[in-house]
Amino acid sequence: MLEGARVLDWCFSAVEATRALSAGRSAIPARDGLAVPPPRLRVRVAGTAEPEWFLESGRTTAETIRDAALRHGLNLADPQRLLDFGCGSGRVTRHWPAIGPVDVDGSDIDAPAVAWCAEHLTFGRFAHHGLEPALPYADETFDLAYAVSVFTHLPAELQLPWAAELRRVLRPGGLLVLSLHGDAYLDRLAPREDDDYRAGRLVVRRPSSAGRNLCSTFHPREYVGSTLAGGFELLEHISNGMAGTPHQDLVVLRKPPAA
Ligand SMILES: C[S@@+](CC[C@H](N)C(=O)[O-])C[C@H]1O[C@@H](n2cnc3c(N)ncnc32)[C@H](O)[C@@H]1O
Numbered sequence: 001m002l003e004g005a006r007v008l009d010w011c012f013s014a015v016e017a018t019r020a021l022s023a024g025r026s027a028i029p030a031r032d033g034l035a036v037p038p039p040r041l042r043v044r045v046a047g048t049a050e051p052e053w054f055l056e057s058g059r060t061t062a063e064t065i066r067d068a069a070l071r072h073g074l075n076l077a078d079p080q081r082l083l084d085f086g087c088g089s090g091r092v093t094r095h096w097p098a099i100g101p102v103d104v105d106g107s108d109i110d111a112p113a114v115a116w117c118a119e120h121l122t123f124g125r126f127a128h129h130g131l132e133p134a135l136p137y138a139d140e141t142f143d144l145a146y147a148v149s150v151f152t153h154l155p156a157e158l159q160l161p162w163a164a165e166l167r168r169v170l171r172p173g174g175l176l177v178l179s180l181h182g183d184a185y186l187d188r189l190a191p192r193e194d195d196d197y198r199a200g201r202l203v204v205r206r207p208s209s210a211g212r213n214l215c216s217t218f219h220p221r222e223y224v225g226s227t228l229a230g231g232f233e234l235l236e237h238i239s240n241g242m243a244g245t246p247h248q249d250l251v252v253l254r255k256p257p258a259a
Helices: 002-021 039-046 051-071 093-099 111-120 156-169 183-188 191-198 221-228
Strands: 081-085 103-108 125-128 142-147 170-181 203-205 216-218 233-238 248-254
Touching (some): 051 093, 051 248, 081 156, 111 125, 142 156, 221 233
Parallel strands (some): 103 125
Antiparallel strands (some): 170 248
C-alpha cells in the first residue's frame, strides 16, 4: 500500500515536471514589473505552466478576496495586515501592491516556492514551515488570513489544527477566507465518495500525500458549517465563488470579536 502511494507520488511529480518542461525556459515579462516564477513553480500551484493564466487568475483571486473582505467591513484600500497561508509562488500575493497599502506575509511548506517569493516579492515577508502547525507569528497579528486551494489538499486531522492556528494569529474580529472543493466538484466523485459527500462527510483522497496536489479533499456545506468553521462565525459560503480559482467555493469566517 505504502509502495503504491510512493509510485503514485513519483508519477505525479513526473507529470508536473513534463508540464513544466513543455513551457520552455525563456523569461516572461509581466505587466506588474515583478518577475514571473519558473514553470516548475507555476505548475505546482496552478497545475499548468501557462504564464498568462498564472498572472490573470491570481489577480482575479486577489480581487475576489478584496471584495469579500469589503462585504464584511474590512477595506483593503486601507492599511491592513494580511497572511497568505499556503502562498506557493505568490500567484495571489503578488497582486496586493496594486490593490491597497496592505502589509503582507506569506507562508508555505514548499521551501523553493517560499525562497522564490522572498527573493522576488520584496514588498512582503515569507516564511517556510512544516506540514503541521505552528506558524511563526504572534497571537492576533493579522486582520485577514486567506488560504486559496490549501485546505483542498489537507486531510481532516490537519485541517482542524490549522484552522485553530489561523484563528490564533487573527485579531479578534479578523477574517479568514478559504477556497474549497464543493458542489461544483460533485461530478468528479466516485459513487462511494458521492454518498459520503451527500451525507455531509468530508471526502479525502490520498491522505498519505497530505499537502500535495495529489491529496484532494471535498467539503460538503454541512461539514464546513458544523466542523471546519468551529470557533468562527460563518459569514458566507458561496458555491463556485472563488473567481480566479476555478470552481472552488468561497468561504468567509470571522474570529469572534473580543468580549
Ligand atoms: C494548489 S497550491 C495553491 C497555492 C496558492 N495558494 C495559489 O492559490 O496559487 C497549494 C499550496 O498549499 C501549500 N500547502 C500545503 N499544505 C500546507 C500547509 N500545511 N501549510 C502551508 N502551506 C501548505 C502547498 O505547498 C502549495 O503551495
